[in-house]
Amino acid sequence: MVKRKGLLLVVSGPSGAGKGTICKELLKNNDQIKLSVSATTRKPRTGEVDGVNYFFITKEKFENMIAEGEFLEYAKIYDNIYGTPKAAILECLEKGQDVLLEIEMQGAAQIKEVYPQGVFIFVLPPSLQELKNRIVGRGTETQEEIDKRFSCAFEEIKQIDNYDYFIVNEDVVKSAKEVESIISSEKNKVNRYKTNIIENFKEEL
């Protein structure tokens, strides 16, 4: 039997492309995939549970963890810091468990630097117009924010080069199935497991 390490699945893309809904759909049908939980220094909101929505930690602890290199990536957003703790993820991967990370594009780029063997998936809207409709439809952003996101979107799409796969998100069920196929095929990649394969058969000689 070929021993397979878990995959770090990094799902990113422009805001409004639908990475969040794809990840939810994927997890619904694949309970063997572990969703990575971020750490943050911001206070929990009502209903948020430590270890589920986020790991809520103090600023001092967060800064110590940064100094110790304990994050795959982190970013300061206004007064708070958000980050992806490394140890828990690497432990899962070592045990053969796949880990899913939904993250904005700057975070994905940082992860690519330190863990290039991750599987980097870029979620695209069917069109820029559709992206705009979705952001407007949410009703959570001001007109100024909408315009800014929209004008960034094409520049963001040009960064697709840093990713292994793209998903054109027209239908969330279809998109999640495409991610499932990516996971399956990555587990059949020769360059991930070739030493393993050859050693396996060598033992029989």
Added chain:
Amino acid sequence: MVKRKGLLLVVSGPSGAGKGTICKELLKNNDQIKLSVSATTRKPRTGEVDGVNYFFITKEKFENMIAEGEFLEYAKIYDNIYGTPKAAILECLEKGQDVLLEIEMQGAAQIKEVYPQGVFIFVLPPSLQELKNRIVGRGTETQEEIDKRFSCAFEEIKQIDNYDYFIVNEDVVKSAKEVESIISSEKNKVNRYKTNIIENFKEEL
């Protein structure tokens, strides 16, 4: 919509690993995949149909086609020549149709030289012992041939480096599904389609 060219799926591996049965199972459930038909100079056997089992052509025609570079690969086996005609395959790929080629390892290596953008899949037996059992079970080979195939198998497995994917063929239905996932994920690969993707969105600006 991202325009996708067809994929050339090259399925190979040691004799007895089961590439033929996987391809049959795959085609049964995916009638959009076209099986490549080889050309040969040997005479048709009873029941064989020109254009279905093989393209049966004369030695003169075959040699002219070689001279004109009209094969993706070819090999002389005893007194006959076998080859994979290029034109029909490239035409299908251009139209977006996927083409499946089941071929022995030397042929696969030749195709890799001229069409590296193909998807190269290596079919492995679960173990060398299982490979031997299968070859013996067929009852079509002499003891000498069996011993020769078996002693080649490990050397052949070391050539796995030239392939993109491996399939450990324990169960043909599962193996065919793994090939389906490979096909799906290859159609989501950024490096196959990135120019296409960016041009697509650019048109909207």
